[in-house]
Amino acid sequence: MSKVYFQELSFLKALLASLKYSQLFVLVDENSKENCYPLIGEYLSDHQIIEIVSGERHKTLDSCSMIWNALTNATADRQALLLNLGGGVITDMGGFCAGTYKRGIRFINIPTTLLSQVDASVGAKTGIDFNGYKNHIGLFCEAEAVLVNPKFHETLPRNQLVSGYAEMLKHGLIADRKHWQDCLNNGFENFSNELIQHSVKIKEKVVDADPTEKGIRKILNFGHTIGHAIETHLLNTEKALLHGEAIGLGMIAEAFISKSKGLLNSEQYSTITQELQKIYQSSKIEKASYPEIIRLCKQDKKNSNGQISMSLLNGIGEAVYDIQVEEELIEHALNELL
Ligand SMILES: NC(=O)c1ccc[n+]([C@@H]2O[C@H](COP(=O)([O-])OP(=O)(O)OC[C@H]3O[C@@H](n4cnc5c(N)ncnc54)[C@H](O)[C@@H]3O)[C@@H](O)[C@H]2O)c1
Ligand SMILES: [Zn+2]
Missing domain, CATH: 1.20.1090.10 (Dehydroquinate synthase-like - alpha domain)
Incomplete structure (x- = not known):
């Protein structure tokens, strides 16, 4: 099972330093970009942001294509690391995209909703909705680490x-x-x-x-x-x-x-x-x-x-x-x- 850290957000710096990676990508939606990314920005090394549109209706193959495209266009290799910053849609879809890109790159989850902290980001289930069926396509795929911090709740509706x-x-x-x-x-x-x-x-x-x-x-x-x-x-x-x-x-x-x-x-x-x-x-x-x-x-x-x-x-x-x-x-x- 992934290691789940209940730590200050500054812990991210040490966590990233402990992982050797070729490139770092941060997956966000517009809400986690606005509310959560500023809380971790200073702890990140050089990285590229991949932004998708928020919401369950975007937990689809089209959004996955966008993510795989962004990784491909940046020539991400198998040592790349994806940091999923957001709710369960981001951690489910980011985990699925990481688990399938070039047969698998590592990913970290930083869940930013209560639901993703207590459930979606832990337990290795990743996936997307398909043809109107929930979580119809997916993989069991472990995050390298999960960092949980209730500070993100401050902006949650x-x-x-x-x-x-x-x-x-x-x-x-x-x-x-x-x-x-x-x-x-x-x-x-x-x-x-x-x-x-x-x-x-x-x-x-x-x-x-x-x-x-x-x-x-x-x-x-x-x-x-x-x-x-x-x-x-x-x-x-x-x-x-x-x-x-x-x-x-x-x-x-x-x-x-x-x-x-x-x-x-x-x-x-x-x-x-x-x-x-x-x-x-x-x-x-x-x-x-x-x-x-x-x-x-x-x-x-x-x-x-x-x-x-x-x-x-x-x-x-x-x-x-x-x-x-x-x-x-x-x-x-x-x-x-x-
Ligand atoms: N893999 C699993 O084991 C598992 C378990 C439970 C649920 N899930 C999946 O999780 C998804 C639901 O997750 P969710 O409820 O986190 O939904 P979500 O990812 O859609 O996030 C909810 C909304 O909150 C916004 N948001 C996220 N963090 C924020 C913050 N800190 N401040 C302000 N806004 C913020 C998001 O942009 C989004 O609009 C479903 O797709 C469900 O199937 C998966
Ligand atoms: Zn559930």
């Missing part, structure tokens, strides 16, 4: 903090009841490095046990079968949700399925949904969208033999995976979101 908070709550729900409670006590502002660090630790432990998601790593996908389907369904519409906002809804729906399967008792289910519904409410789902959401669930990467398969909760702080879920039950679960 509130909804981005709410989005990242969903993944922290998820880490608590699937593996650590105390973390769930600590996150609820903290709320979604003023995250300490310790809370972020603990969330990353939970993810690391699961990933270390199963790096390529053959088994236990699937529990990290709790809330994501329905959450991704909702996110994809609303993408490019005026009702579009941030990733974590969609996962918040996905967790409510999948907690319902967990209860229906007898995995969660009613009390646990009420506690979870009451807390999640305080933050993640939606009037964005309509009955007319159910067939499309279910169709998208069928594309989920965890499915096998044409059956929809989910990671569910069997307690607060415990999860199970590879549970087959009938379409009718998904419809009932979506009713919880109306």
Whole structure:
């Protein structure tokens, strides 16, 4: 697993000095360029900036072509280093482009959203969306290092903090009841490095046990079968949700399925949904969208033999995976979101 550093940003200077590279490239979007690049500029050696347009709708092959073109035009060789400075879109796509350029160059992640700090930038999953399907094309590819610092939160819009908070709550729900409670006590502002660090630790432990998601790593996908389907369904519409906002809804729906399967008792289910519904409410789902959401669930990467398969909760702080879920039950679960 990549080494994750919870250090001052000045640590970057020593980190770069410890890596021998031929050229340094810094991948940004317009927001990370404006808000985050000035915070690290003084710690960088000579480099070239590669800028892409922000947002999930640009996590595409076209943006990858732009990045590969920039590397090619600069005659980057296999000793080049790519520094991904931004949210999960940048770390996912930058990692994918680095992992495939000339069969792989090294990359460092400096995640600048809460979501990318606690989730996207660690764990070696990289990729892009394709033909409207989320993260459809990608690689398992480790960052050389990840540098996490909450200073970047100062310029983050509130909804981005709410989005990242969903993944922290998820880490608590699937593996650590105390973390769930600590996150609820903290709320979604003023995250300490310790809370972020603990969330990353939970993810690391699961990933270390199963790096390529053959088994236990699937529990990290709790809330994501329905959450991704909702996110994809609303993408490019005026009702579009941030990733974590969609996962918040996905967790409510999948907690319902967990209860229906007898995995969660009613009390646990009420506690979870009451807390999640305080933050993640939606009037964005309509009955007319159910067939499309279910169709998208069928594309989920965890499915096998044409059956929809989910990671569910069997307690607060415990999860199970590879549970087959009938379409009718998904419809009932979506009713919880109306
Ligand atoms: N690889 C994984 O394991 C994994 C896990 C979870 C999520 N993801 C992916 O991560 C992506 C979502 O990541 P995200 O929520 O970080 O989205 P994002 O990268 O789109 O960033 C959100 C927005 O915040 C802006 N931004 C970034 N840092 C900022 C800062 N410090 N100040 C002001 N604005 C800033 C960005 O430009 C963007 O507009 C999704 O594509 C999702 O699939 C991947
Ligand atoms: Zn997620």
